[in-house]
Amino acid sequence: MHIITRNHKHLADRLVGRRKQFTKGCRIVLEALKNTQGTPSAQDIALQLKNSLSNQAPGLTTVYRSLELLARLGIVQVVTFRDGERRYELISPGEHFHHLICEQCGKTTRISACIIDGLAQSISTEYSFMVKSHVLELYGLCKQCNDSTNNAIPNLLVEVS
Amino acid sequence: MHIITRNHKHLADRLVGRRKQFTKGCRIVLEALKNTQGTPSAQDIALQLKNSLSNQAPGLTTVYRSLELLARLGIVQVVTFRDGERRYELISPGEHFHHLICEQCGKTTRISACIIDGLAQSISTEYSFMVKSHVLELYGLCKQCNDSTNNAIPNLLVEVS
DNA sequence: ACTAAAATTGAAAACGATTTCCGTTTCTAT
DNA sequence: ATAGAAACGGAAATCGTTTTCAATTTTAGT
Ligand SMILES: [Mn+2]
Ligand SMILES: [Mn+2]
Ligand SMILES: [Zn+2]
Ligand SMILES: [Zn+2]
Numbered sequence: 500m501h502i503i504t505r506n507h508k509h510l511a512d513r514l515v516g517r518r519k520q521f522t523k524g525c526r527i528v529l530e531a532l533k534n535t536q537g538t539p540s541a542q543d544i545a546l547q548l549k550n551s552l553s554n555q556a557p558g559l560t561t562v563y564r565s566l567e568l569l570a571r572l573g574i575v576q577v578v579t580f581r582d583g584e585r586r587y588e589l590i591s592p593g594e595h596f597h598h599l600i601c602e603q604c605g606k607t608t609r610i611s612a613c614i615i616d617g618l619a620q621s622i623s624t625e626y627s628f629m630v631k632s633h634v635l636e637l638y639g640l641c642k643q644c645n646d647s648t649n650n651a652i653p654n655l656l657v658e659v660s
Numbered sequence: 661m662h663i664i665t666r667n668h669k670h671l672a673d674r675l676v677g678r679r680k681q682f683t684k685g686c687r688i689v690l691e692a693l694k695n696t697q698g699t700p701s702a703q704d705i706a707l708q709l710k711n712s713l714s715n716q717a718p719g720l721t722t723v724y725r726s727l728e729l730l731a732r733l734g735i736v737q738v739v740t741f742r743d744g745e746r747r748y749e750l751i752s753p754g755e756h757f758h759h760l761i762c763e764q765c766g767k768t769t770r771i772s773a774c775i776i777d778g779l780a781q782s783i784s785t786e787y788s789f790m791v792k793s794h795v796l797e798l799y800g801l802c803k804q805c806n807d808s809t810n811n812a813i814p815n816l817l818v819e820v821s
Numbered sequence: 822a823c824t825a826a827a828a829t830t831g832a833a834a835a836c837g838a839t840t841t842c843c844g845t846t847t848c849t850a851t
Numbered sequence: 852a853t854a855g856a857a858a859c860g861g862a863a864a865t866c867g868t869t870t871t872c873a874a875t876t877t878t879a880g881t
Contacts, residue, residue: 520828520829520877520878522828522830522877523829523876524829524830540867541867541868542866542867542868557830557831558831558832559831559832559868560830560831560832560868560870561829561831563867563869564829564830579740579742579744581740583740583744583746583838583839583867584866584867585744585868599783599787599789599791601789602792608789610783610787612782612783612786614775614779618773618775618798619798621773622760622771622773625773626769626803627802627803627806628760628762628769628798628800628801628802628803628806629800629806630760630798630799630800631799632798632799632800633796633797633798633799634795634796634797634799635794635795635796636794637779637780637783637789637791637793637794638791638792638793638794638795639789639790639791639792639793640790640792641788641789642787642788642789645788645789645790681848681858683847683857683858683859684847684858685858685859701838702838703837703838703839718859718860719859719860719861720839720860721839721840721841721859721860721861722858722859722860724838724840725858725859744867744868745837745838746838746839
């Protein structure tokens with residue numbers, strides 16, 4: 500906890516609004532996100548903490564509140580896939596990711612490829628809209644699922660919509 | 661056998677799949693979508709129908725069921741913005757849209773500009789992932805909101821994150 | 822260290838969108 | 852007309868998330 504406090508001390512200065520402090524709960528949630536790969540939901544995190552920390556684990560409410568703060572601080576990205584559940588992943592401030600989501604096995608893959616550069620410019624001129632952020636998620640089949648599906652039903656159509 | 665069939669009717673429904681017919685409820689909901697611009701939620705639609713058709717209006721449950729069928733038929737696109745509420749809009753089969761969402765006034769604009777063409781190909785080769793569909797939504801400020809918030813800076817800035 | 826004020830915590834309750842249940846109504850085919 | 856199948860709709864359930872609020876912990880002033 501000392502390490503994390505030191506590493507993110509600069510963030511503590513920016514705390515404004517409801518949540519004012521970078522608390523132990525936040526530190527624990529941040530730690531959990533660091534140690535987890537994937538894109539867990541708040542309940543995933545709370546459960547994992549309950550399993551690893553038992554009675555020391557922060558409650559679900561605190562997990563939600565911590566995630567909200569971390570997101571506001573810019574070190575957590577909130578992502579929502581088709582099931583509507585909010586999921587969270589660690590980022591560096593200013594960074595963002597997109598995802599490949601397998602519709603069959605549910606596996607998600609972070610990708611940093613971003614296509615916004617030209618688009619934002621053309622949107623700006625065509626619609627007079629200032630793009631400040633964007634969401635891009637790609638749905639389809641991962642290699643394994645695509646292979647196994649093609650074996651069962653050979654030559655399935657390749658549709659890009 | 662009648663008793664058993666009746667008691668487990670809901671299970672059988674789930675196995676076979678739900679909606680089978682294009683019913684009056686669907687027709688009414690479809691009509692409502694045609695006459696509405698914007699991207700209404702199921703509750704928006706139900707309320708509007710209640711206002712216009714009074715006791716003839718389909719109930720909220722039927723609105724949900726109709727929207728589900730219309731989406732499955734490919735003539736309704738389901739979109740979810742940051743508030744997580746599902747919204748619906750009419751499309752031609754195979755068609756899809758993206759949106760500009762003003763973070764200040766909430767105005768949304770459909771755009772048909774699509775960036776998937778090159779991306780799906782490069783994703784396929786780099787990640788062996790078959791892209792079948794995608795979600796792209798752009799958040800920012802519409803012209804009016806941008807002008808009123810930064811009247812000091814008349815030029816439209818393009819911030820891409 | 823003491824103490825009062827401020828902030829955080831978490832269990833329970835509230836919330837809101839969506840889904841499920843199930844009795845009633847409508848449709849369809851004979 | 853009749854029976855079986857499907858749809859309807861209101862109530863209840865579900866589920867992720869937020870709010871409430873009393874208790875606890877932390878902070879800041881002395
Ligand atoms: Mn991007
Ligand atoms: Mn597209
Ligand atoms: Zn897969
Ligand atoms: Zn606006």
